[in-house]
Amino acid sequence: MAKNKIKLRYGALLLxxxxxxxxxxxxxxxxxxxxxxxxxxxxxxxxxAEELFSExxxxxxxxxxxxWQALLGLAFIMHYQMPGRDPEAAIPLYEDLLKQVGxxxxxxxxxxxxxxxxxVEIVPPQxxxxxxxxxEAISSLAPGSLLIPETSLRLLSSYIQRPDREExxxxxxLAEELAPRFTDTPFESVFHGLRAEMAFFIDDYVxxxxxxxxxxxxxxxNISVKELVLFRLARINEVELGDYKRAEAYYRRLATEVxxxxxxxxxxxxxxxxxxxxxxxxxxxxxxxxxxxGTTKEKPDGR
Amino acid sequence: xxxxxxxxxxxxxxxxxxWSSLSNYVAVIFLIVSFSVSLWRVYQVQEMEQxxxxxxxxxxxxxxxxxxxxAFDDIARRFEEDYFEEAGVRVRVVQNAISERVYKQxxxxxxxxKTLPDLxxxxxxxxGSVPRFFISNTEDVQKPNxxxxxxxxxxxxxxxxxxxxxxxxxxxxxxxxYGAASSTASQRLFYNARLLKEAFGSDxxxxxxxxxxxxxxRFDQWAKEQGRTDLTPVAASSYxxxxxxxxxxxxxxxxxxxxxxxxxxxxxxxxEVLFAxxxxxxxxxxxxxxxxxxxxxxxxxxxxxxxxxxxxxEAQFRFTQGKALFCASGxxxxxxxxxQVDFPMGVIDFPYPTRQDPEFGQxxxxxxSEANAPAVFRLAVSKFSNxxxxxxxxxxYLTSRENNQRFNxxxxxxxxxxxxxxxxxxxxxxxxxxxxxTAEVNRLVGAGPAKAVYDQAQWELVEHKVxxxxxxxxxxxxxxxxxxxxxxxxxxxxxxxxxxxxxxxxHQLAGFSYGATWGDAAPSxxxxxxxxxxxxxxxxxxxxxxxxxxxWQNLLDEGHxxxxxxxxxxxxxLDRN
Numbered sequence: 001m002a003k004n005k006i007k008l009r010y011g012a013l014l015l016x017x018x019x020x021x022x023x024x025x026x027x028x029x030x031x032x033x034x035x036x037x038x039x040x041x042x043x044x045x046x047x048x049a050e051e052l053f054s055e056x057x058x059x060x061x062x063x064x065x066x067x068w069q070a071l072l073g074l075a076f077i078m079h080y081q082m083p084g085r086d087p088e089a090a091i092p093l094y095e096d097l098l099k100q101v102g103x104x105x106x107x108x109x110x111x112x113x114x115x116x117x118x119x120v121e122i123v124p125p126q127x128x129x130x131x132x133x134x135x136e137a138i139s140s141l142a143p144g145s146l147l148i149p150e151t152s153l154r155l156l157s158s159y160i161q162r163p164d165r166e167e168x169x170x171x172x173x174l175a176e177e178l179a180p181r182f183t184d185t186p187f188e189s190v191f192h193g194l195r196a197e198m199a200f201f202i203d204d205y206v207x208x209x210x211x212x213x214x215x216x217x218x219x220x221x222n223i224s225v226k227e228l229v230l231f232r233l234a235r236i237n238e239v240e241l242g243d244y245k246r247a248e249a250y251y252r253r254l255a256t257e258v259x260x261x262x263x264x265x266x267x268x269x270x271x272x273x274x275x276x277x278x279x280x281x282x283x284x285x286x287x288x289x290x291x292x293x294g295t296t297k298e299k300p301d302g303r
Numbered sequence: 304x305x306x307x308x309x310x311x312x313x314x315x316x317x318x319x320x321x322w323s324s325l326s327n328y329v330a331v332i333f334l335i336v337s338f339s340v341s342l343w344r345v346y347q348v349q350e351m352e353q354x355x356x357x358x359x360x361x362x363x364x365x366x367x368x369x370x371x372x373x374a375f376d377d378i379a380r381r382f383e384e385d386y387f388e389e390a391g392v393r394v395r396v397v398q399n400a401i402s403e404r405v406y407k408q409x410x411x412x413x414x415x416x417k418t419l420p421d422l423x424x425x426x427x428x429x430x431g432s433v434p435r436f437f438i439s440n441t442e443d444v445q446k447p448n449x450x451x452x453x454x455x456x457x458x459x460x461x462x463x464x465x466x467x468x469x470x471x472x473x474x475x476x477x478x479x480x481y482g483a484a485s486s487t488a489s490q491r492l493f494y495n496a497r498l499l500k501e502a503f504g505s506d507x508x509x510x511x512x513x514x515x516x517x518x519x520x521r522f523d524q525w526a527k528e529q530g531r532t533d534l535t536p537v538a539a540s541s542y543x544x545x546x547x548x549x550x551x552x553x554x555x556x557x558x559x560x561x562x563x564x565x566x567x568x569x570x571x572x573x574x575e576v577l578f579a580x581x582x583x584x585x586x587x588x589x590x591x592x593x594x595x596x597x598x599x600x601x602x603x604x605x606x607x608x609x610x611x612x613x614x615x616x617e618a619q620f621r622f623t624q625g626k627a628l629f630c631a632s633g634x635x636x637x638x639x640x641x642x643q644v645d646f647p648m649g650v651i652d653f654p655y656p657t658r659q660d661p662e663f664g665q666x667x668x669x670x671x672s673e674a675n676a677p678a679v680f681r682l683a684v685s686k687f688s689n690x691x692x693x694x695x696x697x698x699x700y701l702t703s704r705e706n707n708q709r710f711n712x713x714x715x716x717x718x719x720x721x722x723x724x725x726x727x728x729x730x731x732x733x734x735x736x737x738x739x740x741t742a743e744v745n746r747l748v749g750a751g752p753a754k755a756v757y758d759q760a761q762w763e764l765v766e767h768k769v770x771x772x773x774x775x776x777x778x779x780x781x782x783x784x785x786x787x788x789x790x791x792x793x794x795x796x797x798x799x800x801x802x803x804x805x806x807x808x809x810h811q812l813a814g815f816s817y818g819a820t821w822g823d824a825a826p827s828x829x830x831x832x833x834x835x836x837x838x839x840x841x842x843x844x845x846x847x848x849x850x851x852x853x854x855w856q857n858l859l860d861e862g863h864x865x866x867x868x869x870x871x872x873x874x875x876x877l878d879r880n
Contacts, residue, residue: 264674
């Protein structure tokens with residue numbers, strides 16, 4: 001009888017073991033689940049993503065980092081899902097994640113950046129808090145990380161979100177300080193684009209053309225943005241700064257580099273007019289009498 | 304009743320012919336034959352479906368225009384032969400054209416049911432669902448189209464063989480390329496050469512705006528003199544009235560550049576309209592706006608009475624029946640028109656006003672450029688395709704220069720690939736990139752209260768219930784309230800659009816930091832980086848609310864009366880934005 005009982009117990013244990021192994025094998029690997037979850041997130045299918053992230057966070061197969069990432073996914077959903085985004089409710093979730101993140105600098109910087117975003121997005125925004133978190137995020141990240149310029153852009157953009165000229169001027173000054181961080185990074189062009197917006201908001205046309213020119217020279221991916229930047233450079237040089245030679249050069253660049261643009265035809269016509277010294281165009285409004293010819297003149301020795 | 308039956312029986316017994324019985328037999332035989340033929344057809348379809356040695360590519364689209372499906376079939380048959388020679392695989396391409404009315408629902412339900420055909424035409428508000436249901440071809444568009452081998456496009460990336468650089472194939476949800484278009488579209492003026500000759504002794508169409516108006520006027524008089532009350536100079540409904548807006552020249556160009564505060568060349572459907580209007584820099588009595596509006600309003604005198612209530616097809620039918628001298632429509636209708644008319648029909652570019660125009664000439668800067676003409680008939684490979692590689696191959700075949708030319712010459716649509724020649728009848732539809740641009744200077748956002756005000760005033764103007772001054776009075780009366788509402792909407796929209804972009808960016812940020820741990824779904828780090836930069840480039844102009852609020856405060860501080868008028872209608876707390 002006792003022998004039978006033991007046999008029965010072993011049998012039950014063996015069965016439980018088999019079922020356990022079977023169900024573990026039947027479970028999808030956490031990395032695959034995470035991939036699917038983020039894919040659903042990208043497709044804005046938030047309830048599917050939430051289900052998958054929850055599954056990973058509770059999975060016995062997931063390691064600590066995978067569970068942490070699943071919790072981050074859930075915090076992202078709380079923060080960004082549309083409709084129903086709630087940055088205020090996401091703050092404690094990010095704060096909890098920060099406590100568990102450990103020493104991975106990239107991950108820590110990422111969470112601090114999102115936490116800062118929440119403080120920008122809540123009503124009323126807490127810009128000072130956000131800026132200090134952005135700075136903390138930047139100092140957390142490993143040198144050379146692409147997230148440093150990305151987070152710096154977020155820090156700078158916090159200076160143009162309120163209708164306050166003085167704050168925007170401070171942002172422009174900060175941009176000068178941060179400029180080296182962007183050199184030779186994929187965000188260099190975007191950085192100058194953001195500077196251009198700041199300069200435009202406070203009517204600083206000299207800074208505006210400088211920033212737009214650097215934005216163009218750093219390389220623009222989007223052809224529509226490139227068209228816009230070249231057209232603005234041509235028009236501001238012509239209409240505000242009176243530098244007709246530069247205006248002509250930018251008009252020509254627009255016509256040759258974006259030939260499919262609806263503006264290419266006018267750009268070429270105007271470039272030819274400017275080359276011929278015809279300031280009052282047959283196509284565009286007459287130039288303001290206040291605009292002096294600011295074209296750089298050659299010195300007598302030809303320099 | 305019993306007596307009748309006995310009579311019938313007696314007739315049969317006597318061997319007399321019974322017609323009633325015969326018709327019953329015929330009906331039964333007809334039913335049996337029809338049923339057998341149906342069974343046979345079903346069997347054939349089943350056999351083809353289940354054939355293991357043939358790869359079937361199913362294509363679904365909504366182009367029911369005359370000649371389109373035949374042209375598509377021609378290319379499909381050629382592909383079947385060429386692909387067999389190339390790869391030794393038998394392919395069958397089957398197209399299914401579905402009515403526009405149910406197309407969107409069809410794609411959605413088939414997508415959800417995971418039964419979408421291999422190739423699906425896009426362009427019916429599928430935004431958001433494209434990445435879910437279709438396979439991206441971003442990598443493929445950056446490589447040359449193999450079917451351009453032996454031409455000067457041999458080494459050119461597939462995307463650069465397109466007139467528009469394939470910009471129309473980018474999905475704004477995830478910034479990937481999906482599918483490829485096969486044609487372009489443009490709008491032109493169709494004319495009845497026989498009526499023209501009958502009325503004026505020459506079939507030469509007018510080449511300029513005033514001449515066009517004069518032809519319409521004289522034709523109207525001629526028709527009355529002839530007692531031909533069924534004739535009208537222009538066949539039009541409210542649809543064609545919108546198409547005739549293509550006749551406008553660039554009369555707003557200087558107004559736009561004068562008020563273009565950020566120097567990007569755009570003025571209209573943006574905040575600059577509000578600032579310029581509120582600051583008193585322009586109003587709706589401006590002579591350039593008058594020229595723009597009256598260009599179309601002058602024409603509508605020659606439309607049939609009550610045209611705004613008429614149906615589009617009714618107006619087109621009037622033209623194809625030979626009851627009108629002119630009609631305006633798009634390239635997609637050209638083949639249908641050609642097949643329906645029994646008179647010599649011509650197609651010309653719109654005779655827009657020139658700089659010599661006595662009334663509008665001083666404001667005309669040229670014609671409106673068609674550089675932005677859209678690429679159409681975009682097909683994408685569905686994720687549920689059984690043969691995605693062959694399907695992509697077919698798409699490349701369809702959009703090689705040679706086949707794109709053939710397909711568009713047969714269907715009579717304008718080609719989309721560089722160097723592909725259109726059918727001679729379609730030459731007038733080839734887009735003209737030279738020219739200027741125009742915009743809707745009566746609104747801040749796409750479809751808001753200001754557009755409603757404008758539509759109402761413009762309706763009255765084109766139906767000649769009011770003159771231009773009456774139109775301008777309506778606009779001036781209603782615009783302050785409408786602009787206030789649109790300003791609120793603009794502020795709100797920017798915030799929402801930025802948040803939507805922030806969501807896309809958050810996905811890329813996650814991919815950047817953790818993508819390597821996503822198993823099979825791990826994204827390429829280079830792709831993630833380039834998407835992050837692309838999203839930031841797009842974001843740049845989504846921080847304009849602070850600028851707008853500063854500009855608005857300046858206008859109020861400077862005491863502009865129109866700004867004060869508008870301000871009284873603003874309901875939201877601007878300080879909170």
